[in-house]
Amino acid sequence: xxxxxxxxxxxxxxxxxxxxxxxxxxxxxxxxxxxxxxxxxxxxxxxxxxxxxxxxxxxxxxxxxxxxxxxxxxxxxxxxxxxxxxxxxxxxxxxxxxxxxxxxxxxxxxxxxxxxxxxxxxxxxxxxxxxxxxxxxxxxxxxxxxxxxxxxxxxxxxxxxxxxxxxxxxxxxxxxxxxxxxxxxxxxxxxxxxxxxxxxxxxxxxxxxxxxxxxxxxxxxxxxxxxxxxxxxxxxxxxxxxxxxxxxxxxxxxxxxxxxxxxxxxxxxxxxxxxxxxxxxxxxxxxxxxxxxxxxxxxxxxxxxxxxxxxxxxxxxxxxxxxxxxxxxxxxxxxxxxxxxxxxxxxxxxxxxxxxxxxxxxxxxxxxxxxxxxxxxxxxxxxxxxxxxxxxxxxxxxxxxxxxxxxxxxxxxxxxxxxxxxxx
Amino acid sequence: xxxxxxxxxxxxxxxxxxxxxxxxxxxxxxxxxxxxxxxxxxxxxxxxxxxxxxxxxxxxxxxxxxxxxxxxxxxxxxxxxxxxxxxxxxxxxxxxxxxxxxxxxxxxxxxxxxxxxxxxxxxxxxxxxxxxxxxxxxxxxxxxxxxxxxxxxxxxxxxxxxxxxxxxxxxxxxxxxxxxxxxxxxxxxxxxxxxxxxxxxxxxxxxxxxxxxxxxxxxxxxxxxxxxxxxxxxxxxxxxxxxxxxxxxxxxxxxxxxxxxxxxxxxxxxxxxxxxxxxxxxxxxxxxxxxxxxxxxxxxxxxxxxxxxxxxxxxxxxxxxxxxxxxxxxxxxxxxxxxxxxxxxxxxxxxxxxxxxxxxxxxxxxxxxxxxxxxxxxxxxxxxxxxxxxxxxxxxxxxxxxxxxxxxxxxxxxxxxxxxxxxx
Numbered sequence: 001x002x003x004x005x006x007x008x009x010x011x012x013x014x015x016x017x018x019x020x021x022x023x024x025x026x027x028x029x030x031x032x033x034x035x036x037x038x039x040x041x042x043x044x045x046x047x048x049x050x051x052x053x054x055x056x057x058x059x060x061x062x063x064x065x066x067x068x069x070x071x072x073x074x075x076x077x078x079x080x081x082x083x084x085x086x087x088x089x090x091x092x093x094x095x096x097x098x099x100x101x102x103x104x105x106x107x108x109x110x111x112x113x114x115x116x117x118x119x120x121x122x123x124x125x126x127x128x129x130x131x132x133x134x135x136x137x138x139x140x141x142x143x144x145x146x147x148x149x150x151x152x153x154x155x156x157x158x159x160x161x162x163x164x165x166x167x168x169x170x171x172x173x174x175x176x177x178x179x180x181x182x183x184x185x186x187x188x189x190x191x192x193x194x195x196x197x198x199x200x201x202x203x204x205x206x207x208x209x210x211x212x213x214x215x216x217x218x219x220x221x222x223x224x225x226x227x228x229x230x231x232x233x234x235x236x237x238x239x240x241x242x243x244x245x246x247x248x249x250x251x252x253x254x255x256x257x258x259x260x261x262x263x264x265x266x267x268x269x270x271x272x273x274x275x276x277x278x279x280x281x282x283x284x285x286x287x288x289x290x291x292x293x294x295x296x297x298x299x300x301x302x303x304x305x306x307x308x309x310x311x312x313x314x315x316x317x318x319x320x321x322x323x324x325x326x327x328x329x330x331x332x333x334x335x336x337x338x339x340x341x342x343x344x345x346x347x348x349x350x351x352x353x354x355x356x357x358x359x360x361x362x363x364x365x366x367x368x369x370x371x372x373x374x375x376x377x378x379x380x381x382x383x384x385x386x387x388x389x390x391x392x393x394x395x396x397x398x399x400x401x402x403x404x405x406x407x408x409x410x411x412x413x414x415x416x417x418x419x420x421x422x423x424x
Numbered sequence: 425x426x427x428x429x430x431x432x433x434x435x436x437x438x439x440x441x442x443x444x445x446x447x448x449x450x451x452x453x454x455x456x457x458x459x460x461x462x463x464x465x466x467x468x469x470x471x472x473x474x475x476x477x478x479x480x481x482x483x484x485x486x487x488x489x490x491x492x493x494x495x496x497x498x499x500x501x502x503x504x505x506x507x508x509x510x511x512x513x514x515x516x517x518x519x520x521x522x523x524x525x526x527x528x529x530x531x532x533x534x535x536x537x538x539x540x541x542x543x544x545x546x547x548x549x550x551x552x553x554x555x556x557x558x559x560x561x562x563x564x565x566x567x568x569x570x571x572x573x574x575x576x577x578x579x580x581x582x583x584x585x586x587x588x589x590x591x592x593x594x595x596x597x598x599x600x601x602x603x604x605x606x607x608x609x610x611x612x613x614x615x616x617x618x619x620x621x622x623x624x625x626x627x628x629x630x631x632x633x634x635x636x637x638x639x640x641x642x643x644x645x646x647x648x649x650x651x652x653x654x655x656x657x658x659x660x661x662x663x664x665x666x667x668x669x670x671x672x673x674x675x676x677x678x679x680x681x682x683x684x685x686x687x688x689x690x691x692x693x694x695x696x697x698x699x700x701x702x703x704x705x706x707x708x709x710x711x712x713x714x715x716x717x718x719x720x721x722x723x724x725x726x727x728x729x730x731x732x733x734x735x736x737x738x739x740x741x742x743x744x745x746x747x748x749x750x751x752x753x754x755x756x757x758x759x760x761x762x763x764x765x766x767x768x769x770x771x772x773x774x775x776x777x778x779x780x781x782x783x784x785x786x787x788x789x790x791x792x793x794x795x796x797x798x799x800x801x802x803x804x805x806x807x808x809x810x811x812x813x814x815x816x817x818x819x820x821x822x823x824x825x826x827x828x829x830x831x832x833x834x835x836x837x838x839x840x841x842x843x844x845x846x847x848x
Contacts, residue, residue, distance in 0.1 A: 020765075024788050103810065109799055111809055116791075118821055201821055222646070222822040243844040250846035341444075363839050364448050367540075375533060375842025384847070385535055385838070386527065397542055397625055397835040398646040399823040411821040414809070415787050418799025420667040422674035423808070 004184045005192050011147060012199040014177035015120045019145040021175040023117050027094040029173045030141055034090035036168035037137065041083040044164055049074060051160035052129065059153045072127045072154055082130050085389065089137045092388040095407045096143045099415075110417040115410050117143035119201035122193060124149050124215055126207035129157040135204065136165045136179050138391050142409040145178045147200060149193060151207075152185035159183055194219040202409075204391055209319075224404065226369075226394040229259035229347030230319050231377045234336040234362070235275055236353035237268035243374065244352040245279050250376040251350070252325050253286040259393060260348050260380040263319055264326040266336045272329045273299055280306050288323045291315045295329035317343035333358050337365055344368060346395045348377035369395055369402035428608045429616050435571060436623040438601035439544045443569040445599040447541050451518040453597045454565055458514035460592035461561065465507040468588055473498060475584035476553065483577045496551045496578055506554050509813065513561045516812040519831045520567045523839075534841040539834050541567035543625035546617060548573050548639055550631035553581040559628065560589045560603050562815050566833040569602045571624060573617060575631075576609035583607055618643040626833075628815055633743075648828060650793075650818040653683035653771030654743050655801045658760040658786070659699055660777035661692035667798060668776040669703050674800040675774070676749050677710040683817060684772050684804040687743055688750040690760045696753045697723055704730050712747045715739045719753035741767035757782050761789055768792060770819045772801035793819055793826035 041048070052074040059072055095115055102112025121144045125131045132148055139146040150158035162181035170176055182189065194203065197220040205215040209228050216223050233251055235244045251262035267275055276299045280290060284306045291311040292300060300308055315326040316339070330336045340349055350372035351362040359373045370380045380402065382390025387405030394401050400408040465472070476498040483496055519539055526536025545568045549555045556572055563570040574582035586605035594600055606613065618627065621644040629639040633652050640649050657675055659668045675686035691699055700723045704714060708730045715735040716724060724732055739750040740763070754760045764773055774796035775786040783797045794804045804826065806814025811829030818825050824832040 020789075020791075023791070105808070105810060109803065114787075119791075217644070220641075222820075240844070246844065246846055254847055363538075365444075367444075367447070367543075368837065370838040370840060372840045373842055375840055375845040376847050378847040379533065379840065379845070380838075384529070386529060396646075401835055402838045411825055413792060414794040414804075414826045416794060416796045416799055416803065418797055420664070420670065421799040421803065422670055423678055423800050423802040 001186065001188060004186060004189055007184070008182060008189060008192060009196070009199075011180040011182065012120070012196050015145040015147050015180045016199055018175040018177035019117065019119045022140070022143045022145055022178055023096070025143060025174065030094065030143070031090045033140055033169040033172035033174045034086050034137055036172045037133070037165050038083040038086040038090070040164045040168045041079055041086070041133070041161075045076065045079055048079065048157070048160045048164070049076070051156040055154050055156045064153065068127055072129065072157070074129060074157060078130070082133050086133060086137045089141050089389050092141065092406060094141065095410050100412075107421050108419060109421050112415055113412040114415045115407075115412050118409055118411050120145045120147060120199060121409065122147045122149070122196075122200040122203045124190060124193070124203065124205045124207075124211070126151045126211060127154050129154045129161055131206050132158045132161040132181075133165065134389075135206075135391055136162070138389060138406060138409060140169060140174065140178065142406045144409055145180070147180045147182065147193070149182040149185075149190060155183060155185055191218060194221075197221045206392060222399070224392060224394050224399070225396050226347075226392055227259050228319060228345050228395065229261070229380075229393075230263050230317055230343060230345040231260060231348045231350075232264045232266055232336075232340050232344060233262055233350040233352065233377065234266040234330075234333070234340070235268060235271060236333065236351060236355060236358050237270040238355040238358065239268075239271060239275070239352040240354055241271070241275055241278065244275060245282055247350065247352055247374070247376050248279055249282045249286070251378055252283060252288055253323070254376070254378050256323050257321050259319070260377050261321070262325060262377060264316065264328065264343070266328050266330050266339055267296075268333075268336075269295070269329050269331050272296070276300055276327070277303055280308070283325060286323065288325055291324065291326045293328045296327045299329075319345070333361060337362070340366055340368075347393065348372065348380040350375065350377050369393065425610065425612060428610060428613055431608070432606060432613060432616060433620070433623075435604040435606065436544070436620050439569040439571050439604045440623055442599040442601035443541065443543045446564070446567045446569055446602055447520070449567060449598065454518065454567070455514045457564055457593040457596035457598045458510050458561055460596050461557070461589050462507040462510040462514070464588045464592045465503055465510070465557070465585075469500065469503055472503065472581070472584045472588070473500070475580040479578050479580045488577065492551055496553070496581070498553060498581060502554070506557050510557060510561045513565050513813050516565065516830060518565065519834050524836075531845050532843060533845050536839060537836040538839050539831075539836050542833055542835050544569045544571060544623060545833065546571045546573070546620075546624040546627045548614060548617070548627065548629045548631075548635070550575045550635060551578050553578045553585055555630055556582045556585040557589065558813075559630075559815055560586070562813060562830060562833060564593060564598065564602065566830045568833055569604070571604045571606065571617070573606040573609075573614060579607060579609055615642060618645075621645045630816060646823070648816060648818050648823070649820050650771075650816055651683050652743060652769050652819065653685070653804075653817075654687050654741055654767060654769040655684060655772045655774075656688045656690055656760075656764050656768060657686055657774040657776065657801065658690040658754075658757070658764070659692060659695065660757065660775060660779060660782050661694040662779040662782065663695060663699070663776040664778055665695070665699055665702065668699060669706055671774065671776055671798070671800050672703055673706045673710070675802055676707065676712055677747070678800070678802050680747050681745050683743070684801050685745070686749060686801060688740065688752065688767070690752050690754050690763055691720075692757075692760075693719070693753050693755050696720070700724055700751070701727055704732070707749060710747065712749055715748065715750045717752045720751045723753075743769070757785060761786070764790055764792075771817065772796065772804040774799065774801050793817065
């Protein structure tokens with residue numbers, strides 16, 4: 001363990017050193033590195049897939065679930081998609097060096113802010129090996145060094161991918177040490193990594209809620225927490241019924257395993273009798289299991305073809321990540337707002353309404369990263385929001401909220417052009 | 425202790441409740457509250473000064489230093505200045521509600537960001553009672569609730585001031601509970617306060633480096649650290665000599681006890697023989713004690729009227745907060761940059777130069793909150809930077825850097841106006 005810690009500290013130091021050069025590297029060099037990475041991911045396909053196959057076999061033998069095995073698995077077409085994403089990041093504008101809020105003070109000082117990288121980003125993630133490429137590419141484009149620590153089950157895949165990134169970026173003129181990969185998957189080493197304040201400027205945990213909570217509690221440096229979404233859609237009494245069916249259906253069904261998928265539908269009592277049977281029929285066709293409160297059950301109990309069970313207290317505030325939706329009938333917008341405040345996770349919340357004042361109240365009063373009127377919460381995503389790509393979705397308020405793109409991996413420094421000014 | 429903790433938790437809960445209404449209070453109400461506070465500080469002068477007199481007497485009897493007693497002391501003119509500052513904050517633009525980065529996506533979704541308060545700010549501070557008014561006013565104007573925990577030595581003064589703020593703001597229509605004051609100064613209670621993640625959104629420690637370090641280590645929620653400045657000015661070989669004397673003199677002498685005051689002068693060897701005698705003469709007149717490296721001593725040793733002693737290793741990277749300056753002769757800009765990187769605290773750093781490329785390299789390569797060309801580091805200040813007022817100066821990179829004004833007490837939420845969009 002002692003030598004593993006020494007090695008980790010050496011990697012941290014090397015990343016820190018590299019970050020100084022990365023901070024003012026030209027956009028050309030950064031884009032060339034991303035181009036090389038994309039190219040080499042395909043050129044070295046055999047090597048990468050062979051490493052992944054070993055991980056996969058071992059995971060399969062150890063009894064990993066089909067769902068998790070699917071997350072771990074790479075193949076030719078997945079690798080092509082990953083390589084394509086890297087080119088997309090290369091095509092995004094470079095956030096570093098932007099000068100903003102520049103103004104001349106009465107004493108002649110020109111004072112403004114210049115966008116600079118955060119420094120060294122630590123990434124702690126679980127089984128999906130694409131995160132290795134994803135986070136490396138975003139960090140390099142934003143001028144940050146990165147220290148990668150992936151899951152044990154994907155260590156061969158991640159190691160092969162990190163090697164490609166390291167070699168391809170160095171060949172493009174990036175400083176040696178910009179991308180560090182921690183092979184040792186001992187848990188105690190993560191604890192040490194989380195104590196390296198002053199070396200690592202920000203930790204990004206990617207994975208389940210257990211991982212994220214544990215990292216947030218232990219880290220001595222800033223952490224971006226997020227990725228957990230208990231998402232509500234409130235169907236107001238004035239909603240366009242057809243639109244409300246389509247939006248809730250989309251939010252629940254289009255990709256139920258992700259954080260911006262719907263968990264609970266809140267329906268105004270005045271519209272519930274008309275709306276719920278139509279919604280339930282559509283959700284039923286998609287195989288959604290409904291957990292309804294008493295009033296929902298009273299409305300839907302005679303409807304054939306539904307998987308409808310009584311909602312329990314545990315259903316409110318639960319992130320289902322599957323084809324399950326909780327449904328509750330409420331008597332007012334206020335009741336819906338209270339429910340969301342109590343049970344929401346601050347991720348994505350929506351109202352469907354034709355009433356202007358209800359829409360504006362919802363936008364104003366819901367305290368979440370993303371608040372929608374008349375649209376599916378599934379849009380909470382860096383690409384959909386026009387950021388090009390994302391390192392994650394923040395549900396904290398500090399620094400940045402919602403999808404985190406390249407700009408959110410930067411900070412600024414104040415720059416001051418003087419001509420001999422002194423303070424009197 | 426149990427009842428003190430229960431009381432603290434009740435105050436936290438009340439602040440949290442109040443923060444919901446504060447978040448969308450009109451600017452008028454907030455400004456009226458600040459107007460009332462300013463007025464009542466003067467109207468209730470007798471009550472406030474009587475409380476302060478008691479604190480002062482007790483502190484004096486306990487043997488507090490004259491310097492600390494001066495920080496603790498309030499009088500009529502100080503109270504007038506504090507009341508004036510509150511009106512200045514009222515005059516600043518309200519940051520809350522600003523809509524920015526709004527754009528229409530190809531699918532017709534209008535996506536943008538809306539500036540909102542952080543929520544509940546916790547302030548932990550030492551002897552200066554003006555911080556009670558300062559932080560409350562900035563928090564209220566930016567729509568945040570605040571939980572104040574001042575030092576033991578100023579508890580009567582802080583309590584009287586907090587009462588004024590509470591009553592004056594409620595009279596203006598602010599929600600009850602927006603300003604909470606913790607009377608109990610037990611240290612264990614601070615530890616509990618720092619564990620209240622989910623209730624308090626941000627902690628601002630104000631005081632010495634010991635307090636700041638301890639809060640940063642213990643807090644479970646985000647903390648803004650800063651206020652510690654090891655500031656360098658590098659005098660390049662191409663510097664305008666007269667300007668360089670004036671700038672260094674100002675940075676050291678104008679107010680030596682604050683964080684943006686100069687600590688170390690770095691001088692290029694080619695100019696040191698001419699520059700240092702002129703600088704030393706001026707600093708000598710102001711009573712500055714010089715800690716010179718060997719080459720500095722060789723140049724200055726025969727100069728009369730100086731307090732010059734050899735610099736020790738401990739002088740580099742030291743925040744003197746007094747009329748002491750360390751001086752080192754360097755052979756190049758690179759050597760100066762290395763020194764600053766090694767010993768700087770990331771607060772404020774300056775170069776004096778007439779060489780364009782040296783100026784640009786310094787601005788690019790120095791990693792600090794504020795980087796100056798040809799000006800005194802004393803300008804690092806919210807008012808000087810055009811922010812109107814500040815809650816502190818951040819030397820961390822996350823969220824905000826340098827002087828923190830009203831805007832830095834806010835975050836944003838994404839707001840999305842749809843017309844039935846679903847994701848395909």
